[in-house]
Amino acid sequence: MAALDVLAVDYTDYTDRQLAAIPLVVLVLALAVLGGWFLMTGAPVTPGIEFTGGTELQVTTGAGQAQIQDTFAALPAVDGQPTVTPTAGGNTFIVTTQSTDTDALTSAAESAGYTVESVQETSASFGSDVQQLGVLGLAAAFVGMALLVFVLFRSFVPSIAVILSAFSDIVVPLALMNLFGIELSLGTVAALLMLIGYSVDSDILLNNHVLKRRGDFYESTYRARRTGVTMTLTSISAMAVMAIVASKFVFNIPLLSQVGLVLVMGLAVDLMNTYLLNVSLLRWYKFEGIAR
Numbered sequence: 001m002a003a004l005d006v007l008a009v010d011y012t013d014y015t016d017r018q019l020a021a022i023p024l025v026v027l028v029l030a031l032a033v034l035g036g037w038f039l040m041t042g043a044p045v046t047p048g049i050e051f052t053g054g055t056e057l058q059v060t061t062g063a064g065q066a067q068i069q070d071t072f073a074a075l076p077a078v079d080g081q082p083t084v085t086p087t088a089g090g091n092t093f094i095v096t097t098q099s100t101d102t103d104a105l106t107s108a109a110e111s112a113g114y115t116v117e118s119v120q121e122t123s124a125s126f127g128s129d130v131q132q133l134g135v136l137g138l139a140a141a142f143v144g145m146a147l148l149v150f151v152l153f154r155s156f157v158p159s160i161a162v163i164l165s166a167f168s169d170i171v172v173p174l175a176l177m178n179l180f181g182i183e184l185s186l187g188t189v190a191a192l193l194m195l196i197g198y199s200v201d202s203d204i205l206l207n208n209h210v211l212k213r214r215g216d217f218y219e220s221t222y223r224a225r226r227t228g229v230t231m232t233l234t235s236i237s238a239m240a241v242m243a244i245v246a247s248k249f250v251f252n253i254p255l256l257s258q259v260g261l262v263l264v265m266g267l268a269v270d271l272m273n274t275y276l277l278n279v280s281l282l283r284w285y286k287f288e289g290i291a292r
Helices: 002-007 017-040 065-073 102-111 125-153 156-180 186-211 216-243 252-291
Strands: 054-060 083-086 092-097 114-120
Touching: 017 156, 017 252, 054 102, 065 083, 065 102, 065 156, 092 102, 102 114, 125 156, 125 186, 125 216, 156 186, 156 252, 186 252, 216 252
Parallel strands: none
Antiparallel strands: 054 092, 054 114, 083 092
C-alpha cells in the first residue's frame, strides 16, 4: 500500500501549474536527451541491427566473453565494438555486429577455435526499410489514437491532455533507453506501441470519470485514480517480473528483458502524466477554461 499512499495527492493543495510542472520538466529533459543524442550520433535513439543491418552469429567456445569480443573487434570489416551476449547454455554466445561480411566473421570464428552454430545476416537496405516501417507504425498508431480521442470527447483541451500524455509516455522511455544503453529494435518498438495503448486507456478512464459521470470533480478524479493506479501498478509489477526473469542473471533473454524494462519505465511515466499533467489540464478546463 506504500506506493498507493505516495500517489494519494490532495489536488486542492496545488495549483494547476504546480501539478503540471514536474511532468513538463521531465518531458523537456527527455527531448533534450534525444536532441543531444541526434547531434552526436545522427539518430535520436541507437538503432539495433534490425534497422541498420548487420550479422548475428551464435558460437560455442570455452573462451571468455572479453576474448570473443576482441576476436571480432580486430577484424577490418567490423566497425566499432561487437556485442557478445552469453546464453543460458554457458558456453554458447551470441555475437552481434553491424558488419555484413559473413565470410570474414565465420572464418575468424573458426580460426579462433569457435564452433559456429548459426549465422543470421540483415542487409543494410532491408534494415532501412524495416526502420521506415517501424517509424510509420508508431506514427500511424499515434495519429489513430489522436483521432479516436477527438471523436470521443469532441473538445480541444481534454483531447490535448490525452495526446500530450501519450506523447510524453513515448518520448521519456526513448530518452531513458539511450541512458540505459537499450537499442531500438523490433521488440522495443512493440513495447512503445503497447505504451500508446496503456496511456490512452488510463487517460480515457480519467476523462470519462471527470467529464461524463456525475459527481464532484475531485470525487470523480479520486475514483478514477484508485482504479487506474491499481491497474497500472499491476502491469508494472508483471513487466518488472518479466524483465528480471529474462535478465542475464536468470534466463538471459535480452529482448524480453529490454521490452519489460521499457514498459516499466513507460508505465511509471504514465502514472505521473495521467494523475498530474492530465488532471491539471482537466481542472483548468472544468473551472476556468469553459468560462473564458
